[in-house]
Amino acid sequence: MPVRRIGRAACRAYLVSCGRTGEALLVDPVLDDAAAVHEALDARGLRLRGIVDTHTHADHVSAGASLSRALGVEYLLHEATESRLPTGRLRDGRRIEVGDERVEVLHTPGHTPDSISLLCGRDLLTGDFLFLAQEGAGRLDLPGGDPGAHWDSLRRLSSLGDDLRVLPGHDYHGLEDGTLGEERRRNPRFQDVTREEYVAWQRAVAAPTPDWMLEVIAANLGTAAAHAAHHGGAAPAPPRRGLDLGLPAGAPACSSGGSAGACATAASGRVPLLSPQEAFERLAGPRPPVLLDVRDPWEYGGPRGRHARGARNLPLGTLPAALGSLPGEAGEEVLVICKMGGRSAAAAEFLIENGRRRVFSIEGGTDRWAAEGLPLDP
Ligand SMILES: [Fe+2]
Incomplete structure (x- = not known):
C-alpha cells in the first residue's frame, strides 16, 4: 500500500x-x-x-x-x-x-x-x-x-x-x-x-498552552464556544487589535508542533521578511536593530530552549499588553523571530498595524537561524 x-x-x-x-x-x-x-x-x-x-x-x-x-x-x-x-x-x-x-x-x-x-x-x-x-x-x-x-x-x-x-x-x-x-x-x-x-x-515538563494554540484548536473544532471552553468556560476574550491570526478563514497555517512548540502563519502576507543571514548582518551593523523573540519563555531559554544571540523575549500573547513599551516607535528597526517564522510574522504584522514602520520577520525562525550556524545563546 x-x-x-x-x-x-x-x-x-x-x-x-x-x-x-x-x-x-x-x-x-x-x-x-x-x-x-x-x-x-x-x-x-x-x-x-x-x-x-x-x-x-x-x-x-x-x-x-x-x-x-x-x-x-x-x-x-x-x-x-x-x-x-x-x-x-x-x-x-x-x-x-x-x-x-x-x-x-x-x-x-x-x-x-x-x-x-x-x-x-x-x-x-x-x-x-x-x-x-x-x-x-x-x-x-x-x-x-x-x-x-x-x-x-x-x-x-x-x-x-x-x-x-x-x-x-x-x-x-x-x-x-x-x-x-x-x-x-x-x-x-x-x-x-x-x-x-x-x-x-x-x-x-508541562508548560502552559499558548493563546495562539487555543485559537488554532478553536478553528479546528469549528466553534468559538469551544475556544471559550478551553479558557475554562470564560466568555471569549475580546479580539486583540491586530493580533488576529485570521483563522480559519483561508489563512495559511503551518506548524512545528510536537514537543517543541509551533507556529501559525500570519494571514495578510504584508510583513517584510529577512533571511537569518540578512538579519545577522543587520544586527552586526553600526546601528543594530532590536531583536524580539516572540516564542514562549520555555522555548526561549532553560533546559529545552535556546535563542538567537541578543534576542529579547516577548511572547506573542503579551504584545498587546506591552504595546506602550514596545520598540520601534522612534523609527528604529525591529526584527522579530520565533521558531519557524509563523508567530514572528503575526507579531510583525501587529507591530506594523500599531505604527512601527521598519519591522521584519525572520524567515524560518530560530530553527533556520541555528541550521545556518548563526550564534545562539542558551
Ligand atoms: Fe498535535
Missing part, C-alpha cells in the same frame, strides 16, 4: 493509496499546503476517497474540512473529537477501505483524547502520538492531554511487530521514518518506567 509524504509544511501530511484502483486517503492535510494535495493527486492520477485527521490539531489549521467540501469526500476524525467539522467519526478497529486496501484505525489517546494511529500495511502513521528518536512524542500538556492515557497507548503497540515503519506527524531533525523496533530502543517515551513515573515525568 503506497504511502507518500506530501507538501512542504513542517506538519507532515500523507497520501495512502491503492496501487490498482488509484483511490487514495489523505491524512493530516495542512491548510497552507492544500495546493500540494491537488498537485500530488493530479501527478499520480489518484482519486481521493476520504480525509482523516489523526487528531484535533493545536499547531496548525487542518485543511480537512475545506478539502472535504471542495472535493466532496468524507472528513473523518475519531469519535472522541469535540470538533463539529468532520462528516464521519472513526472507532478503534475500524478498517477504512482504500480501493483494494484496508487502513486500520488504532485509538492511541494521550496527546489528545481523539488521537489515532493508522496501520497501513507495513506502515504506521502515528500523528503526534509518537515521533522519532529523541523527539519522543507530541506534548501531553495541551487541552485534553493525558499522560496516563499516553502510557497506556504506548503499551498497545506491544502487539505490533518491530519491522513496522513509523511515519510521524512531525520531525525536526530531518528524520523521515524509523522502524517500531528502532523506536522501542531509542525513543525516550519507551523508557521502562511505571505508569505513575511516566505521569509524574510528563507533569514535571
